[in-house]
Amino acid sequence: MTTFIFDVLKDLQNSHVNFSKTTFILPSKRAGIFLKHQLPKVIQQTIFSPQIISIEEFVEDLSLLKSVSNTELIFEFYNTYKALTEQEHLDTFESFSKWAQVLLQDFNEIDRYLIPQEKIFNYLSAIQDLKHWSLEDNKTDLVKNYLSFWNKLYKYYHHFSTNLLEKNIGYQGLIYREAVNNLESYIQNNPEKQHVFLGFNALNSAEETIIQELLQNDLAKIYWDIDAVFMDKPQHDAALFTRQHKTNWPYFKNNTFNWITQNYSKEKNISIYGIPKNIGQAKYVGELLNGLQKTNSSLQNTAVVLGDESLLIPVLNSLPKSIESLNITMGFPLKSIPLASLFESLFHLHKTTSNSFYYKDVVNIISHQFIRPLFHIENTDYASKIIEPIDANNIVYLNTSRLIEISNNNANTIIDLLFSNWATSIDNALNNCTELILNIKNYLDNDKQSNLLSLEYLYRFNELFNELRRLNVKHPHLYDISSLYGVYKELLSTETLDFQGEPLQGLQIMGMLESRVLDFETVIITSVNEGVLPSGKSNNSFIPFDVKLENNLPTYKEKDAVYTYHFYRILQRAKNIYILYNTEADVLTGGEKSRFITQLELEGVHNINHQIITPHVPIVENKLNIVKKTDALKNQIITLAEEGFSPSSLTSYIRNPIDFYYQKILKIKEHDDVEETVAANTLGTVVHNTLEDFYKPLIGQFLTIEIIKSLKLQIEEIVTYHFKNEYKEGDITKGKNLIIFEIAKRYVSNFLDLEINSLKEGNKIKIIAIEAENEVSINIPELNFPVRLKGKVDRVEEYNGTTRIIDYKTGGVQQNxxxxVNWEDLNTDYKKYSKSFQVLAYAYMMLASKQIELPVEAGIISFKNLSSGLLKFGKKDSTFSRNKDQLITQETIENFLVQLKALIIEICNPEMDFIEKEV
Structure with missing residues (x-):
């Protein structure tokens, strides 16, 4: 296939143009590389290379101004704003930067399209005045300030542009306007210089003026790249601008319009694939390339055009490993680099002025992949030594001095860099960032070869913070971390880490704008969805739609036409075209399939293969986890049996044998996270411990109303003590924790009230034991090793002569x-019978250790169901029977013992593996 660039060069050669004295002007620098590569294919002799530049470079040369970054323009504009705004109405830099971005964009458009500035700004001011009741005498201060802002727009523009011109710098629009002003002088000074413009489409008024003036003075040629199919259809937006140029430019009344080609209607293989989600598209790009490699191993003359450039990383991760040559025309966004998340966390932590930091923010920073190694000092991991006490002591908020205290003064330098002196001044914050980068670099330098990429990250971030420092020195408008963070984000969003590669070899991966002027035989275009291609309506401007129309400024229709041209232009000469779109409409990242796809299907020029691709989803069988009982595991079980099974461990096995294996055999405990809100088990422990403190001194005594009333006076003190003991440094003085603290006091108070009411009714209660430790042996002939059962009983009492074993539950428990009904159910249904199993186990242990005698009662006191009193264990004859035997007799114990032994034999049976239960 021949490319547009080759055709242009061939035509110039046939016209006997002197290439060495010609300046080629293209829409992008990228296209210039391809043009230089094509020159040797046309010119056979050695020549001096022509000048090849982008339109931005050409206009900058014409204007004699230097382009500056958008961030620096915001700082310069704030100087203007401060000079023209009264102090009492002055916005902070942070607030100003939000609306100034939009206004700068409008300045840019007004200048690029050569609109008379004073006229349009006065027009805008008049519109706002009409909207806000210009004839009203009593305008509010808000309305006055609002109208004052609009009245100053031209003053802002004039002061700002004058200031920039004095410094010989400018934004794009100002550079274009100055270029037009200098055009006559340029033509006079370069009467023989030839220019070739190629591949342009949508031109602003300044560009049109420059190009037409050069054409009229026979100093230029221009080559358009448009197909007859688009030009011949007035409704086709791909040729919207080209038709206007052909019709409106006087030059084309007497000169040839180069070119209207016939490439689009040639035979093409067009396949359209609807694929769920963006990642699905990235994966399918890899599959397509894998298939294409079979016919073109180098993938030369193949391009992947990313409609949504955020797909770059997923696409790179999906490429076949067999691809050897690859060129990426877009940079890797700096905001996607792991180091960006570190500074994001630091700015987030410090942008609010506070002396204390939220523990999750602190842990997040200390645990960061670039920071954690810095806490490894003299073979000690001080990051863990800081994080563990935070978790263990429930420290929700902490300051720098507390961090240094926790680390025993061993990591002061890095703690200071991360957490100290950020809010004191912008200079300190920037110094901390720079020092942090140097500290990370010193660590990475220990193994340079393994850390080359990370060192490159650091270098780019060091450049970024140097630029922030320069801007802050030159324009001291930043007064707090929040405003610094805003500028940092603005710079970060525009910075990229450039890939290195051979630009003309192998597979090309590019964005839609990079494809301008370039032609490829095989093209894969992703994200062809509404909202992406085209990008849809957006009105990021202070200029109303009707004013834009009146002044011939571009609206969303022209913006859509630009996308239409780029999309169809890349299809013109391609032979194999693969168009991918996301079938899952997402209003945030793009809607349904693009109108471009529908247009392709309806225009009837090509046969199109349209398929919906669904990813292959493997059938994953839900296999229950099985742990084989190896010899080593059997020995661990024997050791556990000898140490003693607790009722809770046995019920854990009933619930799920795998949980029992993890917790009791492997000794795996859940990580103790910081309890921001008091957990249920902490509340239970506090209540249990409070009642233990109250009743332990009363063992062997009969309770009296006076004793219980005296205990009620101590509730506040004892509950507070146990909360501090269990909840460590957690705050119980506000929020949910205060409510839970009050609930704990209420639980204890209500329990004591229950005791008082029972004593008033004439019941005699004697405390036999509190938190009674039990450990007994169980004789199981089937096992050739000793087995023990151990546990702690919350309370044993004598109630009107009957011994009662009581277990406290702070949760809700019902009598059923x-x-x-059936003894066999004890070992099978955890949900229904775990509480029965526990109280029976406590009763058996107390009897086996001869601390009590039969008959006894055993049950649960539920603090959420205190009105029901002791919920006694009962054996019923049938499910629907109302009669139940609530006394635990020898027969009860023997029946329970059968189930207990069967359960322990199952746990210890070497032939029965630990098998996970379905939840």
Whole structure:
């Protein structure tokens, strides 16, 4: 296939143009590389290379101004704003930067399209005045300030542009306007210089003026790249601008219009694939390239055009490993680099002025992949030594001095850099960032070869912070971390880490704008969805739609036409075209399939293969986890049996044998995270410990109303003590924790009230034991090793002569949860019978250790169901029977013992593996 660039060079050669004295002007620098590569294919002799530049470079040369970054323009504009705005109405730099971005964009458009500035700004001011009741005498201060802002727009523009011109710098629009002003002088000074413009489409008024003036003075040629199919259809937006140029430019009344080609209607293989989600598209790009490699191993003359450039990383991760040559025309966004997340976290932490930091923010920073190694000092991991006490002591908020205290003064330097002196001044914050980068570099330098990419990240971020420092020195408008963060984000969003590669070899990956002027035989275009291609309506401007129309400024229609041209132009000479779109409409990242796809299908020029691709989803069988009982595991079980099974460990096995294996055999505990809100188990422990403190001194005594009343006076003190003991440094003085603290006091108070009411009714209560430790041996002939059962009973009392074993539960328990019908169910249904199992186990241990005698009662006191009193264990004859035996007799113990032994034999059986239960 021949390319547009080759055709242009061939035509110039046939016209006997002197290439060495010609300046080629293209829409992008990228196209210039391809043009230089094509020159040797046309010119056979050695020549001096022509000048090849982008339109931005050409206009900058014409204007004699230097282009500056958008961030620096915001700082310069704030100087103007401060000079023209009263102090009492002055916005902070942070607030100003939000609306100034939009206004600068409008300045840019007004200048690029050569609109008379004073006229349009006065027009805008008049419109706002009409909207806000210009005839009203009593305008509010808000309306006055609002109208004052619009009245100053021209003053802002004039002061700002004058200031920039004095410094010989400018934004794009100002550079274009100055270029037009200098055009006559340029033509006079370069009467023989030839220019070739190629591949242009949508031109602003300044560009049109420059190009037409050069054409009229026979100093230029221009080559358009448009197809007859588009030109011949007035409704086709791909040729919207080209038709206007052909019709409106006087030059084309007497000169040839180069060119209207016939490439689009040639035979093409067009395949359209609807694929769910963006990642699905990236993966399918890899599959397509894998297939294309079979016919073109180098993938030369193949391009992947990313409609949504955020797909770059997923696409790179999906490329076949067999691809050897690859060129990426877009840079890797600096905001996607891991180091960006570190500075994001630091700015987030410091942008609010506070002396204390939220523990999750602190842990997040200390644990960061670039920071954690800095806490490794003299073979000690001080990051862990800081994080563990935070978790263990429930420290929700902490300051720098507390961090240094926790680390025992061993990591002061890095702690200071991360957490100290950020808010004191912008210079300190920037110094901390720079020092942090140097500290990370010193660590990475220990193994340079393994850390080359990370060192490149650091270098780019060092450049970024140097630029921030320069801007802050030159324009001291930043007064707090929040405003610094705003500028940092603005710079970060525009910075990229450039890939290195051979620009003319192998597979090309590019954005839609990079494809301008370039032609490829095989093209894969991704994200062809509404909202992406085209990008849809957006009105990021202070200029109303009707004013834009009146002044011939571009609206969303022209913006859509630009996308239409780029999309169709890349299809013109391609032979194999693969168009991918996301079938899952997402209003944030793009809607349904693009109108471009529908247009392709309806225009009837090509046969199109349209398919919906669904990813292959493997059938994953839900296999229950099985742990084989190896010899080593059997020995661990024997050790556990000898140490003693607790009722809770046995019920854990009933619930799920795998949980029992993890917790009791492997000793794996859940990580103790910081309890920001008091957990249920902490509340239970506080209540249990409070009642233990109250009742332990009363063992062997009969309770009296006076004793219980005296205990009620101590509730506040004892509950507070145990909260501090269990909840460590967690705050119980506000929020949910205060409510839970009050609930704990209420639980204890209500329990004591229950005791008082029972004593008033004439019941005699004697405390036999509190938190009674039990450990007994169980004789199981089937096992050739000793087995023990151990546990702690919350309370044993004598109630009107009957011994009662009581277990406290702070959660809600109902009577039916401590009743059984069939003894066999104890070992099978954890949800229904775990509480019955526990109280029976406590009763058996107390009897086996001869601390009590039969008959006894055993049950649960539920603090959420205190009105029901003791919920006694009961054996019923049938599910629907109302009669139940609530006394635990020898027969009860023997029946329970059968189930207990069967359960322990199952746990210890070497032939029965630990098999996970379905939840």
């Amino acid at each position: 949860e401590v009743e059984i």
